Amino acid sequence: MALVERSGKLVGKDELRARVWPETFVEESNLKVNVAALRRTLGDGRGGVRYIETVSGRGYRFVSPVQILGDDAATHNDAPARLRAHNLPIPATRVLGRGQASDAILSMCEGARLVTVVGAAGIGKTTVALAVAARMAETIEHDVRLVDLAPVTDPALVPSAIAAAIGLTVHSADERSALRMFLRDRRLMLVLDNCEHIIDAAAICVRDILAAAAGVRILATSREALRAEGELVYRLPPLETPPDSHELMAAEALAFPAVELFVERATATLNAFSLDDANAPAVSEICRKLDGVALAIELAATRIDAFQVREILDLLDDRFRMLMGRRDAPGRHQSLSATLDWSHDLLSESERTILRRLAVFAGTFSLESACALAADGDLDRTDLVEGLASLVAKSLLSVDARGAASHYRFLDTTRGYALQKLAEAGERDRLRRRHAENMLDLAAQAEAEWHTRPAPEWIGDHRRQLDDIRLALNWAFTDQHDIPIGVALTAAAIPLWEHLSLVGECRACVERALAHSDDGSLREHDEMKLRMALGTALLHTRGPVPR
Template sequence: MIDVSITFGPFELLPSRRRLLKEGVILPVGSRAFDILLALVEQPGHPISSADLIARVWKHSVVHPGALRVHVAALRKTLQDDRRRPCYILTTPSKGYRFAAPVRSSLLPQAFAAGQPHADREAHGAGSDTDRAGLLGRATVLAELQTLVRRHRCVTVTGPGGVGKSTVVRAMIQSTRDQGRAPRVVDLASVERPDDVPHAITEACGLQVAGFDGVAALVEQLRDAEFVLVLDNCEHVIDAAAQCAERILAGAARIQVVATSREPLRIAGEWVHRLAGLTAPGEDDPPGLALAMAFDAVRLFIEQARETDARFAPDLAELGSICSLCRRLEGNPLAIRLAAASLRDQPLARIEANLHHMLRESLDRDLALLTATTRGVLGCLSGIDGTFDLAAARRACQHLFPDAADEASVLADGHLYTLASKSILVAVPGTESPRYRLEEVVRTHASLRFP
């Protein structure tokens, strides 16, 4: 794991541990003062207005500027900054404050693990380096899934390809193994025919069943069993997987089903949890290593890059490219790991274009599962920039249904639902009326494939 060290003069700032040290000795500093100092050192030499500092440190609270002055004064005292000739924090008339000293940011490969929050350490747990990388930033998700599995007999984790559905589910069910109930994991990715789904479950459960109705015989043998049955990668055999899950849940009262798929099973009692990508910087986020490292997507990229080259330490321009890449990839862990691994063969500037080519190949496999009409609807939606509501989506798609103008909105809604259920169309959270968007990679590819 990695952490950031920010040094200036005899001082060292460790953002993730929220510590300020002077020549190795920890200095007492308040929470607000620490946040102010971090904001200043992330943009050395640039004045930051009092309003911007208050907005960052106190977020949505209404605070008198005098509170900021009090904490800045405390900081200056901690830094032993001379009032007449300050070395670190300068007051800029009508502009706010500016950090005057030279600042150096560097990565500390081993420091993070030692000071890592307890919840994050548990999320990584034991296992391979790949497993730990796949679980970076997923501590909260794991806790949520563990709660859901305790409350519901059927939980389906959905999300786009590469977002880490299988990784988080397999880590989550490890807790059931620890409780003496070894889970049965059925990887359906290699199952080509829907009729083979019951047989795949039978083998994973270590059973021998025969007869015309394989599902009925399977349910009979599972009637008194008690474990978590994981149906992994269901999307290409979704109907068969759903039928098996529903009959097992009905006939074996002590079995739980956890599924991963790009769309829900749509069976009775199913609880659907959509897995989002890792946090990534926004376009308006200020530059700086410490701030960028607060985003899980950037941390994952740099960790994976250092697996390839232990000396990898991005400069400010490269860091900007990494932030842009993570943002455009929507925090998709698989895509980010592929991008970071590519550093061994090509410079950072060339990675994005080549990576999008690989992602388009993956998208083509997903789009092949759609009907021609649904692909046409996707092509229409790809022409909409930004988020959109149902009315805008219907207008964009109406020309696809010229013989059913009165029913066009209903027909379009059905295809919108299909795209959303398959994790191709993304619902925008926090809006009063339903709004949607296409991930940038999907929108760009669909606009070229279905103009």
């Protein structure tokens, strides 16, 4: 029919394949076999009558006269059959707090052919990508096809997964070539979801498709970027959480997307639940402790049928056992632990080592501090630098590039998971000691720099160490792990407490250090600093009265 409709005109091989097998890729040899069979059926060549002419290297032409009978003769569209508009799932719940992100990603998709949404485990990448894809399906000429790569465990099967999602049946050993040929003349938006575990294979497929099919655009989600040519990366942040305040009212808390998500999911679990002024601070604290990670907040909210809000907050110390999800959720989303297991299993052995060792930091840390802690006989500085960059790329560490040097930090949930791995590896005590030694070095450096740097700059650089100094001091004095380090660190940290006006904390820490130094081991210089600091603190807190 395709040849007869274009009688006397050349019909190219690709056009014939697209018309006859619109949803299937066939080799050129298959086309030749079918044309030969058609010639036999028509009796082509018998008695000198020709029906189909071969144009070498290009295609075929129907050369016999054609007469169309009747005004109602069927007409056929020469263009390849269109796919249905999309295969996107109908969302079961509202998308909350992602309007700005969706707008930004949509704008990026309009200007680039490859956009990747990157973010930490459970942060909501798929939810946002599907919301963007649904908007595109309504407003652009492209069809939209979702390809869920999460079930694909063999990288070699990535082309098959894409082919299945777009309705392509491949009768060829070269599936990548089949994809290129099939998509070459189509206008299509592909949504490649969950690329991280087959990242190299996904990147290769993306490269091939974009090079061969000018009408195809790709929106991908992954815990790390594809690093493909022309890629624009959108790093999806956590949901915004309320500030730490015990006076937060319910109406104020609901203005934050993380709280709104908790309330909606909690209400779906227990219809009687409502956010009020009494429980709003606890709900806000839950959202903060879970770093604004959407999956973690949803899992916590589903426990409202068994626990009060305050009880859920208290139980978050054991969050990996507590936060279990829906039975119908994908395996990696059925618990917080499973979500992080998915990311952890994709790491190399050196990346796993770096991840668990750096988890001893309570706050932000620099590259130099990371090297001081994690470098060992099995990891040198080069390994550390590459591993740190990889953990950032894979959304397991966040980076603050403001200032003269970059600083890194974990989401609290990721850090808790990595600390479990540190304990399982039997490295916790050794790394805690290294951490305390590093804090001592940094505190001594801060003390030395006070008189040579502008105060705002000094405070900005060194106040970020405060949480780690507290952690190191608690380790040193608990069970007398290392009293000398604890005493020396207390003395070195005095300028930081004083310049941050933390007089009460300074006094308590100094008194603890002096109480553990009754054996005469205290260095004279440190003792003088401690007693002067104690006197100053007492003067500020009690006034000039005898003690």
